[in-house]
Amino acid sequence: MDSHHFLQTALVFLLATVIAVPLTKRFRLGSVLGYLVAGVVIGPQMLGLVADTAGVATISEFGVVLMLFVIGLELSPQRLWVMRRSVFGTGLLQVLATSLIIGLAGYYLYGLTTKAAAIIGGSLALSSTAFGLQILAERKEAGSAYGRQAFAILLFQDLAAIPLIAAVPLLASSNTKHGLDLVASARTIFGILAVVVGGRYLLRPVFRFVARANAVEVSTATALLVVMGTAWLMEVVGVSSTLGAFLAGVLLADSEYRHELESHIEPFKGLLLGLFFISVGMSMDVLQLLHQPLMVAALVGLLLLLKGALLWPLGRIVGGLTRSDALRLAMLLACGGEFAFVVLKQAMEARLITAKQQSLLVLVITLTMALTPVLVVLCAKLLDSVAEKKPTREYDEITADAPRVIIAGFGRVGQIVGRVLRAQRVPFVALESSIEQMDTLRRFNNTSLFFGDPARADLLRAAQADKAEVFVLATDDPDANLRIARLVRRQYPHLKIVARARNRQHAFRLMDLGVEMPVRETFYSSLKMTRMTLESLGLSSELATDRVDRFREHDIRLLKAQYLVYDDDARLTQTSREALKDLMHIFDADDDPVAKHERETSEPSKDMSEEEE
Incomplete structure (x- = not known):
């Protein structure tokens, strides 16, 4: 690719991203949908602004590698242990049940081979982590009951994606006339063990050595070296590069360098992951949607209904959610996921599925992802309107004896x-x-x-x-x-x-x-934090308490004074500035030896901990 063509392609990608992503985020449809739409528009089937889709896809796949590395960093054993019931309870049941039902449907209804049905069932059981977490964050529902349950299921799906990705080359090797290739399997196991053992005993000393250089660019280069090195090693032994990146992340999950690594990788991950979604949009067979709209619509509806129908009882029975929260969970996770793109592409390259099947499934998954934000918004409006019209339960009859x-x-x-x-x-x-x-x-x-x-x-x-x-x-x-x-x-x-x-x-x-x-x-808790901060800076406990007490009294007086002018922005700003100067004068006067002696001989101030909540 010459420099002129490279610059032109880069400009097209940036322009499409700048236009599409803000538009979809403005309508609360998520940035991932914006990347997909941008890819479709600039792809060969519409405007044709980018012709080398294969080269773009090769570069963009590194975004998935980085994403799996960051996911691995989040999977510390302690975190998994705390969430074990939700992750290995609801998450495991969801993946197994959905994979089994979709796989059986593909085998009996569509005549897929056993291996193709297993791969397709497993890939369609996965939901979009990028979409799900983004929607929860934008709606500020990540801390809700269904939000926590959704996070646990997505976490297990990310875990399940790893063996699924690793299974593709193993299933492909079993297509040989001798059946399962024992040499290839042994090479794969050896490579995984090498990454685990080497990462266990080599990675921390390497990062410790690099940290002494105190150079941010060297730390970033080291993080990229670890990710790319393990990914390359996995490819050498015949396993997906994404598995190597995930293992490297898991090995460093308990490391003291975890947060620093994540901060170095995050900018690259965001850009390359966006490029990955653009390449997926470019590879979408939009003409197939125009030529076979009924079949595509039927598959989209079937996938959403099937996954939603399985998620709702799991949320109710296993997750202990209310009916409304179980419905929200089903709407959020009924779509396909980004890992399915990776799995299906590898399965097509390994000739487990045909190129036509892969193209159709990518189109169906993309459409379900595009519909998810819309379904979530409609579900929320429906539940809110029902709640307004009719309470889910009647108000209690109050029986109390003269409460004070x-x-x-x-x-x-x-x-x-x-x-x-x-x-x-x-x-x-x-x-x-x-x-x-x-x-x-x-x-x-x-x-x-x-x-x-x-x-x-x-x-x-x-x-x-x-x-x-x-x-x-x-x-x-x-x-x-x-x-x-x-x-x-x-x-x-x-x-x-x-x-x-x-x-x-x-x-x-x-x-x-x-x-x-x-x-x-938050007033009194903030005062207590201020006192602890002053003590950490070397002030005595008595002096820190005195300073905080004086600020408390000063702020209460200020609140009463500002109440008289709170609807006048100019006066409100002026009183705030004057109050800050007064407070500085008070603290300066406190440093006077005579004032200090008078305070020490007077009654000691009440400790702020007594006023805490």
Whole structure:
């Protein structure tokens, strides 16, 4: 490839990426779909801007190698042990059941050979890690119950992809007239053992030696050398290069250099993985979609329905998810995955499947991946509309004997308040509107907890708010927080409201409603972290506590002063600047010997740990 042609190809790739990826991300469809669309548009079947698709595919495959190396870095034994039930429970069942059913369907319905059915069944059982994790991150649902379950299944699928990739050359070697090639199998086992043993005893000393050079470029070169070296060795012994990269990552998962390696590899991985998806889009047989639309649509629908139908009961029974979360899990993981592209290409090159079968399956997998973001959005809207029209369960009938305290929201903050009140034998009623939270808390025999919306006047009457003394507003939704405060202040003006505030603006709005001093949810924990930071810098515990106490008093005064002008941005900025100068003067005055002597002889300040939550 001459330099002019290379620059032209590079410009085409960059331009297509810059246009397609932001568009798909803007509609929350993910960057992977943008790469695929860009590949289709610039590919030989549409605009034909890039002709050397084979050369591009060869370079881009290194992106998959780097991705597997990073996945291997994440698979430390400790992490797998903590997640063993989800990973080796739901994940194992999903891969085995899906592989078996798809493989049997291919064997009996489509007349595939046993080896082709096994490879196709295993590859289609995998889902897209890139799509799944990206969608969870964009929707901020990675920490939800179904998000954690999805991550565990994807983690096992990544593990399952390794033996599947390694099985392709072994199955191909068994096509010889002598059956399974024992020499090739022995060479493969020897190569894997060499990588494991060599990595165990050589990699850490090598990285330790390189680290002494204190040169970032040398560390990056060493990381790439390890990945490329193990990948090359695996190819020499007849195994996929991706297996070597994965083994290298696993061997370094517990290394002290793991995070540094990941930071060096990540930029290369992102660029080359994007190039890989573009090359997949370029290789898509779009004409086949135009010539056989019914067959392609039937295969796409069949794959989504089959995987979704298997994922839903697994999420419900094995994963313990609710119906709605199990449906979200099924929509997220019903698509095909990027590892299937690698497996199917190797299977085609090893003549386990035909080029036509590989082209058709790549088209089907790509279309399922393209539909996944749309299905996830539609599923979320459907579940939200159903939840608005009809609650999944009726609100509890509240039976309490004259509680002294009512707690609205029984999450992290409300539970701590409730535990102390229960220990003090203070009667209280807690109202929680989250069904998932209720199901979790009811296991701990919370007899004072009831399912209901604290913003409803009839539930507050049933909770006997007119007889209570204190109303603890602990919900984590600022808008709901303000609605409840407004209702309580209007109907029960005698109640003292102790309210949780997200930030200063939220605190100002609560003060508008008559809440005397809202408790900012991260304020006291931040003060304690500040004190620990000062102590780590060498300040004595007494001086650090004194500085933090003075800041706390100063900030409370500032909050009250800014409340009077919080709707005036100019005055708010001015008061913040003036407050910083005042605080610096206070600390400078504290360094005066006379002031220091007066503080030491006065009553010691309360330790901040006593004010922590």
